[in-house]
Amino acid sequence: MHLVFATSIVPSGTATTGYEIANAAIVDALRRAGVKVTVLGFIWPGAAPSDPEHTIVLGEVDVRTDNASGLQKASWLLRAMSTGLTFSSVKLRAATPDQVRAALASIGPYDGYVLNAAQFAGAFEDVFRDRPAIFVAHNVEYRSAEENAAAARGLMQRVLYTREAGLLRGIERRLCDRADFVWTLAEDDRPLLGIDRDDRSSALPLVTRLDPPPPPGPRETTCDAALIGTWTWQPNRIGLEWFLGEVVPHLPADFTVRIAGKTPSDLASAHPGVRFVGFVPDATEFVRSARVIPLASRAGTGVQLKTIETFELGLPSVATSRSLRGIANVPDNCMIADDPVEFARALVDAARNPGPDADGRAFHAAQRAALDREIARGLARIADAGHEAAA
Known part of the structure; x- marks a missing residue:
């Protein structure tokens, strides 16, 4: 099986953020299961993909709001308002949907998609409808936006987060409805997304390292x-x-x-x-x-x-x-x-x-074994969907 892992930011160098660490764990598990994985997405400015042979880069973007100038933030906000996209998704419109389709066409034969998180999939919803797909819900984004709105200090920030929450609720509902299977990263997220049936979704236990951690040993505390x-x-x-x-x-x-x-x-x-x-x-x-x-x-x-x-x-x-x-x-x-x-x-x-x-090795081993089991469940479902489409 050959799957396209469609993501906001492709791996480049050592994974440092939680998003990058989770992506590395999922891609590694897919490959352990025998899947050929081609990663498609943007890259940090000045970076190079970690696995260029199996990566398609759409261009360079820096999606971090705290790094952006006031002018850049205003531009993102205006584009979000004019296009009906979320603030997080409009940052990824550095490529057009047609450019994404052309990049997919350059990959060659493949069987389906792993749509990694709502930001990228929400920016290009219409592009990924032609093949079976698994949606990876890293978070329940609409719920996080609601919590951000409740914690906001200013009226404008509260209004923007409330707008994001409303748009994200619709995007996540559509992505879950269209997907042949959904992976969440926490069991509690399945009912929040309305997919808490075993034939629709499962939660992926994650690891933060591909190799087992070292055994307990002396350490100097400061x-x-x-x-x-x-x-x-x-x-x-x-x-x-x-x-x-x-x-x-x-x-x-x-x-x-x-x-x-x-x-x-x-x-x-x-x-x-x-x-x-x-x-x-x-x-x-x-x-x-x-x-x-x-x-x-x-x-x-x-x-x-x-x-x-x-x-x-x-x-x-x-x-x-x-x-x-x-x-x-x-x-x-x-x-x-x-x-x-x-x-x-x-x-x-x-x-x-x-x-x-x-001894963290036992915890790591249990997490990895459970991750492999849930990956296998999703792959079986997408394989069935491919057979049904071909029949």
Whole structure:
């Protein structure tokens, strides 16, 4: 079987964002199942595809809103309003639908599509109707937009997120209805999308690394707690704001917290132990330097890849219930707390009384085996759809 993996951004270099890590896990699982995969999409400016032999690049785009100039943001907004597209999808209209069709024609014979997330598929809805398709719902985008609207500070931002939510609800409904099968990244997302039947969809357990993690071993800790992420992404920001505003005030003055990743300039903390460290060269070593990992998600759908990575590394953690969506087996060294006072108390206890790290290899192996099973289910369905179309 030959499938086209249609995605916003094609792999280039080391996967760093949650979106890229999830894509790498899914493509690798497809290829383990014997599928020939050709990846189609845009690429970051100045980057080169990791697998050029099996990649079709439509052009260069930078879809990060926080990187865009005011003029670029205004242009995206005007185009979105005039075309009826979402703000996220209009960024991908750097190519026309006819150019996408021409790129597909250059691939040669193929059997179907894996439509990876609503942004790209929503930008080119009419292009991918000629063959069987699996839709990958990384998140329930309309629900995330609703949560963003509720958390928005200004009227204009609230109006824009509300508009996105309404458009995304329709796009996701159409993509799910047309797809022969849907993969979500969390079990809770299936009913939100109206596809919670086993013949229509399944949830993909993910891994953040293709090879097994190392066994537990000695590590040097330099802080009590460490968080890393793209904090300019609104669902991540909501979690970090909750952590800084609700949890941190209950931590002792000598409790040290390090926060890595791109952070909005208006986020700060008066706690003497909190420090924003920006970019770190090695994300794994950064989190391994902490005695405990706070997993503080409070919004969003889909799966938290940082949660999976923490469990693969066997690190002690304190997690909100939202941080554990899509996780079937929670390790014993993860404490669950949704109340900020309890969350802070659990962090202090884990940092002051450290136990041994867990062996993350068992978690990784279980996730990978379950991923392969669900990939096989979707492939069987798309194969059946191809046979029905040919009959």
